[in-house]
Amino acid sequence: MSLPQPVPPSWKDLGKSSNDLLGKDFPFQGFGLEVKTKTPSGVSFKVGGSRDAKSxxxxxxxxxxxxxxxxxxTFTQTWTTSNILRSQVEIENQIANGLKLxxxxxxxxxxxxxxxLLNAVYKQSGFHTxxxxxxxxxxxxxxxxxxGRDGFLLGGEAAYNVTEGNVTRYAAAVGYNxxxxxxxxxGLNNLKTFSASYYHRVSADVEAGAKAIYDSKSTHGGVALEVGAKAYLDSAAFVKAKINNSGVIALGYTQSLRPGVKAAFGLALDTQKLNEVSPAGPSHKVGLSLTFDS
Known part of the structure; x- marks a missing residue:
């Protein structure tokens, strides 16, 4: 008798390990600050702000x-500096086990x-929709x-316009975890854009990953390639580095200053334009992010 299969990741989380490795903890777009607090009654607050270095x-x-x-x-209410009010109401495992609305x-x-936007999520052993x-x-x-079964994953996505009565978008994916x-x-954008991602936990302290994207409609052609790595210096700090085939190198350093306080530094360098004097010029970027979580 086979063992129960684990719940596979959702569609948006396929390739998440590689995406997080290459996309997170590189705060070189500007300066950011995030503060999280929680009251004794269970209400949590989060205040975040950022300044874009370019604009x-x-x-x-x-x-x-x-x-x-x-x-x-769960009820969430958000108010932005653009005067946008967002609300979210979530109900999970009440109507049926594994169902979230x-x-x-x-x-x-x-x-x-x-x-x-009305969402429904249903997940069981080997199935996530x-x-x-x-x-x-x-x-x-x-x-x-x-x-999902025995580590192998197969997924698909489709969007249907109810008024026009046609499929507006479809995509497919396969993977192994x-x-x-x-x-x-x-295979995204009606199978016109293709991506391949790879993630490897080399050891307890080192992670590596890569991602390649090919867009059949791109006027430039070719494949966009990005590779990166993450290394833990100790239990409170880690460094990350990545480079793409355009010659842009990104570096990130994250340090836990104390429990609940984290600082992250980011730097991006265009190796084809290293002669530019200012590291914060149009081709080079620096940034800082602070997070307080009480």
Whole structure:
């Protein structure tokens, strides 16, 4: 008798290990600050802000979240500096085991713009499926499913415009997840864009990954390639580095200053334009991010 299969990752999390390795902890786009607090009653607050180094634009938001774990209910309210109000209501494992429902809405009062997205997630052994209905855009129904067995993964996604009665987008993916490495192949944008990602936990202190993207509609042609690595210096610090085939090198350093306080530094260098004097010039970027979590 075969052992029960684990719940596979969702469609959006296929290739997540490689995406996180190459995409997170490189705060070279500007300066950011995030503060998280939690009240004795269980309400958590998060305040975040960032300044873009290129445009000097400052953006921020404040988020409040209340969760009733006993009844599987979560309510989140967010207000941004762009005067956008976002609300999310989630209900999990109440109607059926493994089923999660949530409603996401946003409102821009000064323009009267609004969105509403109804989501449903159902996951069981070897099976993970999601459905989303965009009530104001189309309306459009999007569904994706991932099936997993013995580490092998097969997934697909499709979007259907209810009003026009046609499929507007479809994609497919295959992959293999092992305890120490993962491989994922995607066919996106109606199978016009293809990506391959690889992640490897070399040891307890070292991780490596790579990602290649080919867009059949690109005017430049060729394959965009990016490789990177992460190394833990100790239990409180790690460094990351990556390089792409355009010659841009990115470096990141994250340090836990004390429990609940984390600082991250980022630097991006265009190796084809190293003669530019200022490291913060148009081809080189630096940034800093601070996180406080109490």
């Amino acid at each position: 000097d634009a400052i953006n921020g938001d404040i988020e409040a979240k209340w969760a009733d774990r006993k009844h599987g209910l 949530d409603l996401n809405t946003s409102l821009l009062p000064e323009k009267g713009a609004k969105t509403a 999601r459905g989303a209905l965009d009530l104001f855009k189309g309306p459009t129904f999007t569904a994706d499913t991932v099936i 092992a305890p120490e490495y993962a491989i994922t192949l995607h």
